[in-house]
Amino acid sequence: MKKLIALAALALMTQPALAEDAPEWSLAIHGGAGTLDPAQMTPEKRAAYEADLQRALDAGSKILADGGDAMDAIKAAIIIMEDSPLFNAGKGAVFTWEGTNELDASIMDGRDRSAGAIAGVKTVKNPILLADRVRTDSEHVFLMGAGAEAFAAEKGFAVTPPEYFATPARRESLERLKAEKLSALDVDHKFGTVGAVALDRKGNLAAGTSTGGMTGKRWGRIGDAPVIGAGTYADNRACAVSATGWGEYFLRVGVAHEICARLRATVEVKAAMAGDKAPDPFVRTEEVQYIADAVMEDVRQMGGDGGVILVTPAGQAIFSFNTTGMYRGRANSAGLNEVAIFGGEEKASATPDH
Template sequence: MKKLIAALALALLSQPALAEEAPKWSLAIHGGAGTLDPDKMTPEKRAEYEAALQKALDAGAKVLSDGGDAMDAVKAAVIIMEDSPLFNAGKGAVFTWEGTNELDASIMDGRDRSAGAIAGVKTVKNPILLADKVRTDSEHVFLMGAGAEAFALEKGFAVTPPEYFATPARREALERMKAKQLSALDVDHKFGTVGAVALDQNGNLAAGTSTGGMTGKRWGRVGDAPLIGAGTYADNRACAVSATGWGEYFIRVGVAHEICAQLSMNELFRQGLAALGIFPPATNEPTITAQTIADEVMDDVARLGGDGGVILVTPDGEAIFSFNTTGMYRGRATSAGVNEVAIFGGEEKASATPDH
C-alpha cells in the first residue's frame, strides 16, 4: 500500500503545472472626433498624430502592464495629450471669444465612483491632475473658474502663464471665425477633446477627459467633458467611458452614464434569464454587446443633431470605439497584445478583447 501511495504521489508531482491565467488589463484613448478629410491628411501630419497617440497609449499601457492602477494609467495617458499642441486640451487648447484659453477636465474611479472635475481654468498646466485633486482632497466634485484656481494654489499647483497654452493654429482659427462670422463647427472640423479609459489587473476601471472646449466659446460655456455622466463615467460593475464631440448633445443624452447604465441593465437581464434556467450564462453569448449599446447611444446623439464619439472599456477587458463622424483620433492596447492607433473609420481590428 505504501508503494502504491508513493507511486501515486510521484505521478501527481510529475504532472505539468496548470498555467495560471494572466491578469487582464485594457486601455483606450482618444484625441478628438470630427469631420476629418483623408485627402487633406498629409503623410507628415498623419505620422505626427499617430506618434503623439502612440506616446500617450504607451504611457498608460506601461502603468497597466506593470500592475499599476487604472487611475494612474488614465492620468499618464491624458497628461501626454494635454502636453501636446496637436490636441485641444492643455497646451494647444482653443481660444474663447475673448482670446483666452479656458480648460475643463474630469476623472472618475470605478471602484467607489469618486469623481473630480474642473472648468474654466486658465493657469493649470495639466487640468486632469487638478480634477483628480478635487476628487481626492476636497469634499466636492466640481470646481470652476477662480475658485478652482484658488484651490489649485492651496494644493501646491504651479501657476502656468497664459502664453504656454496659446498656439498659432488655434489663434488663427479664432481670427478666421470672427472675420468670416463662422460658427465654432466651421473652424473646428475636429473636436480635439482628449480622454482615456482603463481596466487594471485588479479589475478596477477608471475614466478621464480633458478639453479646451469650442473655438470662440462665450458666456462661460461649458461642454460635456467636465460633466460626470455626460463626458466621463466609470463604474466597476459596468464600464468606463470618455466622450468627445458636440458637448451640448452629449449633455442632453447623458452619454457616458447612459452607456454604463444600459450595460448594467443588460447584464442584470442576462443573469435573470440564467437564474430562470432559460440559458446557461457560461455557454451563451450575449445578444446585446457593449459595442451594440455604444453604437445605439451614439445613434441617439445623431438623431438629436449632434456628432462625436466615445471610447469605453468593460470589466471583461473589451476596448471599444464608437463614433458617428468620419474619424476619431484613437488608440487601444490590451494584455492580449493589441496595440494600435487609428484616425479614420475602419482602420483598426474588429475586436480588442483580452483572451487568456
C-alpha cells in the same frame, strides 16, 4: 427596454465558454472626433498625430502592465495629450471669444464612483491632475473658474502663464471665426478633446476627459467633458467611458452614464434570466458595440456628432463615433496595440470574447 431584454436573451442562449486569452488589463484613448478629410491628412500630419497617440498609449500601458492602477494609467495617457499642441486640451487648447484659453477636465474611479471635475481654469498646465485632486482632496466633485484656481494654488499647483497654452493655429481659427462670422464647427472640423479609459489587473475601471472646449465659446460656456455622466463615467459594475463631441448634445443625452447604465441593465437582465447558471453573466463584444452605437445614434438624431471610447470589466475596448474619424488607440495584455484615425482602421479581432 424590450429590445434590451431580447438582446440579453439571445446572447445568453449563445454565450460561449470563458476564453483563456481574455485581457487582464485594457486601455483605450482618444484625441477627438470630427469631420476629418483623408485627402487633407498629409503623411507628415498623420505621423505626428499617430506618434503622440502612441506615446500616450504607451505611457498608460506601461503602468497597467506593471500592475499599476487604472486611475494612474489614464492620467499618464491624458497628460501626454494635454502636453501636445496637436490636441484641444492643455497646450493647444482653443481660444474663447475673448482670446483666452479656458480648460475643463473630469475623472472618475470605478471602484467607488468617486469623481472630480474642474471647468474654466486658465493657469493649470495639466487640468486632469487638478480634477483628480478635487476628487481626492476635497469634499466636492466640481469646481470652476477662480475658485478652482484658488483650490489649485492651495494644493501647491504651479501657476502656468497663459501664453503656454496658446498656439498660432488655434489663434488663427479664432480670427477666422470672427472675420468670416463662422461657427466653431466651421473652423474646428473636429473636437480635439482628449480622454482615456482603463481596466487594471485588479479589475478596477477608470475614466478621464480633458478639453479646451469650442473655439469662440462665450459667456462661460461649458460642454460635456467636465460633466460626470455626460463626458466621463466609470463604474466597476458596467464600464468606463470618455466622450468627445458637440457637448450640448452629449449633455442632453447624458452619453457616458447612459452607456454604462444600459450595459449594467443588460448584465442584470442576464443574471435574472440565468439564475445560478451564470453568476457573472458576460456581455458579448457585439452587444457592447450595439449599446454604444445606439447611444451615439441618439446623439446623431438630435443633431450632434462625436464619439466615445469605453472599456468593460471583461477588458473589451470599444470605439463608437458618428463622424468620419476619431483620433484613437487601444492596447491590452493580450498583445493588442494600435492607433487609428479614420473609420475601419482597427484589426478585425481586436477585442477577443470570452
